[in-house]
Amino acid sequence: MEKEQIRAIRRLYEHVDKVNLTQREQQMLALLNNEQQEMDFHTLGNGIYRIIQFKSNSFLELSTTLKLLLPDLIRVNQEEQLVIEQFSGENLTKSELFDVLKTLSQDTGEHIHAYVGFFVERDDLKSLYFEEKMAFEQGQSYSEMLISKSLKVHSSPMLKKIQYRLKENIEDQHLVKSLYQTSGNQAQAAKLLYVHRNTLLNKIKKFEQKYGLQLMGSDLILAYNLL
Incomplete structure (x- = not known):
């Protein structure tokens, strides 16, 4: 949403008693008044975070909905269209x-165009x-961008950490090798690992967490090249 529109909404509610607002209006107003700020990551407490970026014509309403759906969402930046x-x-x-x-x-x-970052x-x-x-601006996932740069692990501290843990x-x-060898075919990968397909799905979910x-597409290629 443009700055002028945000200011207009603020002016609209400037002299309105909050008691007369619906819960949804109160939430939207809180987002405007308290979270419309330049990103300063150092104001966050110590911890682990991820950034989710969006491209939306109605990000204000979307961010309000996300607040209800994602209990661990702690910050919204309307201008950059992102949440932390x-x-x-x-x-x-x-x-x-x-x-x-x-x-x-x-x-x-x-x-809704979205980019889900790493924790x-x-x-x-x-x-x-x-x-x-x-x-995100190039329309690529992180793994697609790295693959296009020939997987320069040394230039990405985050990638080095993933590689070390892997x-x-x-x-x-x-798990990665089985899915890569079967081109992401879960049924075939489960046979290679001698596990039930449901067990494989649980392993894939835990891996992603x-x-x-994601153990598919460019993410799977990236994971395999980190072995």
């Missing part, structure tokens, strides 16, 4: 979040945000 979510262990995976946004798109009739420590958030913003876990390596990578 804190890691709690109960956060939706990237796949689950995209499913939620798909449902919202169907409900509103507007396609990182607060002090790494700023540098990663610029990389993720560049990828190389420490043999079970996760087998742990690394922030």
Whole structure:
């Protein structure tokens, strides 16, 4: 939403008693008054966070809905059209979040363009945000952008961390290799791993929660090249 529109909404509610506002109006006004600020990641407390970026013609309404759907969402920036979510262990995976946004798109009739970032420590958030913003502006996922740059692991601290953790876990390596060898075919990968397909799906979900990578498409290629 443009700055002029935001100011107009503020003026509209400037002399209105909050008691007379609906809950939805109060939430929207709170977003405007308290969270319309320049991104300063150092004002966040110590912890792990991810940034979710959007391109929407009605981001104000969308961000209000997200506040209700994502209990760990702690900050909204209207001008940049992004939200910051804190890691709690109960956060939706990237796949689950995209499913939620798909449902919202169907409900509103507007396609929601979104970019779900990686969970990182607060002090790494700023540098990663610029990389993720560049990828989003180019219409790429983070893994697609890295692959186009020939997977220069040494130039990405976040990627080095993922690689380090992945190389420490043999079970996760087998999972990646099985899916890569079967071109992402879950039924075939389950046979290679000698597990039930439901067990495989649980492993894939845990992998995504742990690394922030979906085991499909360019994310799967990236994960395999990190082995």
